Every structure is written in structure tokens, then in C-alpha cells.
Amino acid sequence: MAKPNLESRGKILAKLSEIELVNCFQCLKCTSGCTSLKLLELKPHEIIKLVNLGFVDELASSDIIWTCATCLKCVQRCPQKASPYHVIIALRNLTAEREAKVPEEYLKAVSQILETGLAETTQKVVTKKMETFDRESLKLPKINPPKESFQSTFLKILEEKGE
């Protein structure tokens, strides 16, 4: 593994004002209960330890930090209030700031919210008889695109959260 980069470690720590990452004593409760462990091999305790030792750059360029399902179980169960979830979010933000590898799905989701104001797109429904209906054919009211002020506010929020 590469050499630790304490500068990057400092950047992550600065993003975690209230989260006492350094207090982690590796009890492994987070990993034992992690929703994303069984399928996606996310090990929250390992991420905490890597950040603590300064191996931030490897994490920021890896896919693993994007596998967190943000179920927040680790936040609830952590006996040291060291919250792996917040560390993972900080790593994601660092990746975005560096304009490094952000998964396409995340970027798509962001642009969709910008355009439609919705986290999920409107979908067509299929009946048992295999007929397909959209909102219009069901006479549901039309969904208007968000106001212009929404887009500017949304972008502003993204920037603030990224800091």
C-alpha cells in the first residue's frame, strides 16, 4: 500500500468537526451490522482505520466509498460516536471536490433533480393485462418543472455541503 498522506487526512478531519473519528477503538460493531458488507464488501471499521492512518487518497479514488447504503446503523450503534457514515460522506465530498471518479449514477441523479425537482423520475405503470399507462392517460395532473430559483438554491446547497 502507498504511503500515508497526512495532509489528506487533515482535510477529512476538518470536515468532521463533531464526529470523533480518532476515538474509534475497532470494536467492529459497525462492520458486523453493515448493510453493504455482505454484497458489496464495505467494511466501515477499515475505512475509519485507513483514514486515521492517512490512507485517504486510495479511498477517495476507490469505488468502495460509493457502496454505503446510508442506513445509518453504524451511527446508531457506535459506542465511541466515531460514525463511519459521516467519514464516508466526507470522503465522497473530497472526491467530488477533486473532480475525481464520481459514479455516473450519482451525477445522473443530481442532474435529474436539477431538471425535474424529483429524486425519482415519473414512471409508467403496467397492468396485469400488460397495458401500459402514463400519468397523462390516467388523467393525473401534470408535474411542473421546478422554478428557476430552485435550481440556483439547489446548486448553492451542493456547494455549501461540499465544503
Next chain:
Amino acid sequence: MAAWMTKVGVYVCHCGLNIAGVVDVEKVVEYAKNLPDVAIAKHYTYVCSEPGQRMIQEDIQEHGLDRIVIATCSPQMHEETFRKTIAEAELNPYLLEIVNLREQCSWPHSEEPGKATEKAKELVRMGIARVRLLEPLERRKVSAEKSVLVVGGGIAGIQASLDLADAGLKVYLVEKAPSIGGRMAQLDKTFPTLDCSACILTPKMVDIAKHPNIKLLTNAEVTNVKGFVGNYEVSVLKKPGYVDGDRCVGCELCTKVCPVKVPDKFNEGLSQTRAISIYSPHAVPKVAIINPNYCLRLKCDKDVCGKCLEMCEAKAINFEQQPETIQLKVGAIVIAVGSEVFDASKMPEFGYGRFQNVISNIEFERISDASGPTGGKIHCPKNGEPPKTIVFIQCIGSRDKRFHEYCCRVGCMVSLKQAILAREKLGKNVNIYVCFNDLRAFGKGYEEFYRRARDLDINFVAGLPSEIRSTADGSLYFDVYDRGTNKLLEMHSDLVVLANGLVPSSDLGKISELFHASRSTDDFLLEAHPKLRPLESPTAGIFLAGACQGPKDIPDSVAQASGAAAKIIGLLSSGEIELEPLKAVVDKDLCSGCRMCEFVCPYVAIEMKTEIVDGIERLRAEVVEAMCQGCGLCGSACPASAIKLQHYTDEQVLAQVHAALVETKVKGGR
């Protein structure tokens, strides 16, 4: 003595490099030499050492010094040492001022030596300003009762009582429960020797009952404490047990006929007893007691039931028994009220209280104990079958910022012991796992005990589960990630034992108020000094023993109890006690009788007296000297400045404040 006549000696201690490594001690000495009334100023590597102390004594005699300032570590450490030093040189020991250059200067400012030296100069200047106004004080002697109150009859209270009684002191042992024995009586075996708990405890319990110097008061609580070290007046409420203790022979015929079932507290509610019963198999005193919350006759206040009354051949049952208040006079008090076991239902993820087969470590003790509800057979509470897999989970409620930050100090060893007992009782075909974070085996023989557990094929999983789930038939399953193999283990278990930590008793707040015994941040009772005075509370005459001061195992509880007893024997052996002269004094002419001081005094040391002055009745405050602990609250509360605290008078303190604000440059001036 007027301040301008004084000759002050100033001594700056290096404390090795603790002070001199940061503060430029030579500069501080040069500075001090030019301050008013300073006759001599020196620095020395260790002022507390024998040559250091001798240097001061010689200077006092040679130069006629009459005030001493020592700039060194905290007065908590060595003020008493230096008082003795100057007393040996025939200077009144209260003409001394300690300036704290270590805890309040060099340690916190180790990064900024220049500024630290400036601060050291200022602190020394303040000390000199104060020392010039100090007055000689004399210690007083009061007579002391040669008797002791011990509160709590667990192993700590038992050990303290026996040691005190053997030394010839009269002991009153007050226990809340109907029997002494405490937590230790509930245990099956003890680590690391696997001695049977009852075998080593019961003889001591019997010794208590038989000892001519011990008066045992069970089913009783302390309700009021007045007085001060050497002379406490204590009220104890003995609750009615509705059975005459002198007549009852402990035959338990009454329990057999009583129709009312009651959860058995001694068995942690795992079995039932009756409304009239003997508290535990080894109870001392072995006397039946009626639980008034359940007994039909006592609840209805009518002549109903009465089956026990008919059955008792000794005619011991007495429904007319009344509560009794007993007044005691004692010289010292030992608080040994112990701790409670953490309630794991506060951590819902582990299912304690929801899943019958998730049990606590104290419940395991009762299940494993031969005199317990299962006769010592380990089985799953849900179906009564012996478990094929048992998992122990560590650090429940301890080392956890959500509950208790401290380590419970017994959980690891308790689980090791219980795992070993399970292996011995259930044989080699049972799978036993211990899920741990850090396994702490720190005491004498403890690491060897850990190895013994590994020898017995007990598996250790380095990791804690996040949650436990249950199937419909009551068996349990959970995931736990193991640090050693880097694998997620999918565990199935018939029985899960939670290593619940020790927590402060729920009534410890009441007890701390009753005895003026302060508490530390972890809510246990606070010791006077964490290293040098661990056996006593900051309040004089109140001693601590066992888990009420912090989680402890049996060896540590016994050691602390014997230590506290030895301190009390030393304190009371001469029959008189020396009291510090740092007391409040009332100027009667200024006192308006507003009672502010009486209201703020935490030690009930202010008494209001009525006096007739010029034919008019006037209320005046008076300080009960022996009760005053010299905290100074009354002095700051008094609107008329009628109360002054000796050694900390307004003039003395304000001179120090003034010196902090204004630099005194001219030698000899005031």
C-alpha cells in the same frame, strides 16, 4: 502582626524538569528578591527532598524568616509536608503560602516558556502579597467516639466491619436488604481461582453475626446524619419484618404454607418465592421476613389468611411490628453500598428483555449456582433445554459513550469464568464463544485464567455484533465480523450471555447527599485524591469501600475495605482528633441575623442563636467549629461581611487579587 514587619523567604522548586524545564527559575528568583519584604529567595532542584527542607529550616533560624512562600507543585501534594517542615523550625505552620507553579503554570504552558516565566513571576508576586497578611493559627483537639457506622453489608462492608471490630472498635453495620452478603452472595464461583463464592463468604457473614463488637441492623436504612468527624449522630430506620428475629428458628414452614407468590429478588426474578420467606439460602440473619407489598393480611389490613401465623410453632410472627428509629453515635463512617448491574434493555439491539434466551451475566450466576433456581443446571430459559452453543458478548453498557464511558473492570473476567463453568458443566460438545473488543485480564492470576479458558477450547471472536435476532423457537442468530480472520461469521446460538457492566446504585445520589460525600463525573463516589487518598471521601470522617467508589472485583473491594478500616483505626485510636483551624468566625457586632450563611452552608455548621441586646431579641449566627469544613461559602454569601474564613480572610484574598492586577516595583513599600 503588621505586614510591613515581615521577613519573607521565597523558594522556587525545579521539580526536576517539571517546572525548570519550562519556567526560567533563576529569573523568577531574581524577580522575587526585589519584591517587598522578601529577605531571601532561592531555587532548588527538589524543595520537598530532605536537603531542600533542611535549607528552609536553616534559613528560618539564621535569617529570622517569619513567612515562607514555596513555589512548587499543587498544595494538594505537599502543603502538609511543608507545614511540618516549618513547624519543626518553630514557625507557625500556617505562615506558609504554596504557589502552584506546576499544575497551574509549567504543565499547561509547556509550549510557551517565555510567557510561563512571566506568569510564574506574577503567581509568586501574588503569593508574597498574601503571605504577608497571614496570621498564626492553632489546631484544636476534640474527643472522638470509638465507634463506626458501616453502610452496606456486601463483601466490602463485611470486611471493613470485621477489621474494625477485631481492633476493638464498636461497629454498627446497616444493610438495606433482609440479609448481608450483597452481590458476592449471588455469585456461583469466583475468578481466578474458581473458589465457590458461598464457601468463602458465608463464614465471614456468620462472623459478623457472632462478633461481640458488631451490631448488625438488616432491613434498615440510614435516614439522617448530623455532626462531624469523631462525633457523628446517625438515625437508622429499622423497617418492620413482621417476624420476631429472636424467636424465628429459620425452619421455613411459613414459606411452605404462604399462598402468595412473589418474584425472587435474590434469584434476579428467575424464580418465585412467597410473601413470607428467608431472603437467600445462606441468609444472615436466617430469619423469615414478610414482604408488606404482597402479604394479603398486611395489604388488606384485615384478619385474612394468617396461614403462617397458624403454622409457626415458635410464635415468631407479629403483624403488629412497627418501624423503629435507632440513634447512634459514631466517630467515623464507611460507605460500602456497592453498585448495580447495567440494565441491558437500554440497548434494544441485543434483545434483552424481548428474547428469553438473551440473559445477563448476573442471571447466569444464579442459573449456574447450585442453590439457584435450576439447582446449578445451565439451561435456556425459553425451553429448559441445555444449550448446544453459548455466546458471551462483552462491554454491554461499558466503554460506550451512549451509556458509561468507563471500563467495568469485571466483565471480561466474569465471562471467562462463566465460559469455563459452562465447559465444565456441559462438557466438550458444547460450542462456546466469547465476542470481545479488548480482553482485559490485568489482575494477579488473571492472564493465566485467560489461558486456562483457551485450553478448554473456548473460542474468542475479536469483534462485537451489531444486533441479535431471534427465530420463533427462541434460538438466536447474528452476524459478527472477526478481526483475526477478516470474515463475517454467521453465528447461531441457543443462549447469549451479555457481559453487563457495573453502574452506580440508583440511590447513590441520596446517599451522597446524606453523607456529604461528593461524586465523580462517572457518578460513583469521589475519593479525596485519586492516587494518594483513595480510601476516603473529601469530607473528613467519611470513608469509602468497594464498588460505590468505582467498579471493582472482589479482591479490590476487600483491599479497599481493609485499607479504609486501617485508616479509621488510626484516626480513632487515641480517642481524640485534631481539627484544621481553617474555620469560619462570626463577628457578632456585624451579624444582622439574615440567615444567608445558614442557607448556603453545605455542612450544617451554622446555628442561629437568639440573644438579648439592650432588651431587644436579636438573631445571631454561630459557627459550630467542629462541623465547619472551611469551604468559605458563608463568607462570600454574608452581605455584611460579618463572617470571615480564617486563613482566607477578605484582606488576604484581596491582597492577592490586587497583586495580580498591579505590579509592585518598589522594595519595602506597601
